[in-house]
Amino acid sequence: MPKPEKANVAWMVTFTDLVSLMLTFFVLLFSMSSLQIDKWEEMTDTLSKTLNPSSVKTVAAATAEFNISTLIRRPATNLDYLSGVLQAGVKQDPLLAKSQIMLLEDRLVIALPGDLLFSPGKAVMPEETRSALFTLGGLLSNVSNQIAVNGHTDPKAPGPDAGFTSNWELSMARASAVANSLRQAGYTDDIFAFGYADSRYQQLPKLNEAERAAMGRRVDIIILPSVGDN
Structure with missing residues (x-):
């Protein structure tokens, strides 16, 4: 093989x-x-x-x-309680002590005499007034209620040196000045400012004309029972 x-x-x-x-x-x-x-x-x-x-x-x-x-916010402060706190707080300042605090059904009103806040026809506050509003703003800085500021005037038109052509402009400028002071003092929510001029003058009590005009030249701080906008 x-x-x-x-x-x-x-x-x-x-x-x-x-x-x-x-x-x-x-x-x-x-x-x-x-x-x-x-x-x-x-x-x-x-x-x-x-x-x-x-x-x-x-x-x-x-x-x-x-x-x-961020959506959890403090509740609004009870207006009855807040009225007592403010009544005691404003007594500590000579200027604020001349204001009037009124607890109404749906709001708390702090009426500030315009003649103590501003010079005639002006919307710029002196340092003493700003210091008083800072004290008031400090009292309001810890509340979360909605706040509005309403400016009012008497029927007399602003003078030629006032810098305003109408009471509407003057009342709005004064309301804005007070609102800004409250914000600078620590109130962090939005503040609504309104100018009413003399549109609500006829609603004032029937006093002598001088007292009624002085009451008409006021700035009202309105505190509502609801929470303000941040």
Whole structure:
């Protein structure tokens, strides 16, 4: 029986050399190329998440302007209680002691005589007046009730040196000046300012004309039983 011929494996040597040369060639090309780091990290991160899944899921933090903590606000202060606090507080200041505090059915009114706050026809307060309003603002800084400031005048038109062409402008400017002082003193909610000129003058008590005109030149601070806007 003839002996089988041995297989010729010389071609495997040539094939191995060819594969080695090709591998060397690709390694050389890779070493000469510039690797884009961001794409490489993106690819490795994707592979990592795929091969090593995690049971922990991250939740994005809330980015809304309002959340539960910011929507929790202090309730409005009882007007009957607040009236007693203000009555005791204004007595400590000589100017505020001349104001009138009235507790009505749906509001608390602090009537400030305009002649004590401003010079005739003016809406700029002297330092003494500003100091008194800062005291009042300090008393109101801890309440969250809605506050409005109403400016009033007597029927006499502003003089030529007043800087205002009408009582509407004068009363609005005075209301704004008082509102700004309260804000600067620490009241943080919105304050509504209104100018009524002499539109409510006829509602005043029938006093002698001088007293009635002086009462007409007033600024009312209105405190409502509801919470103000922040």
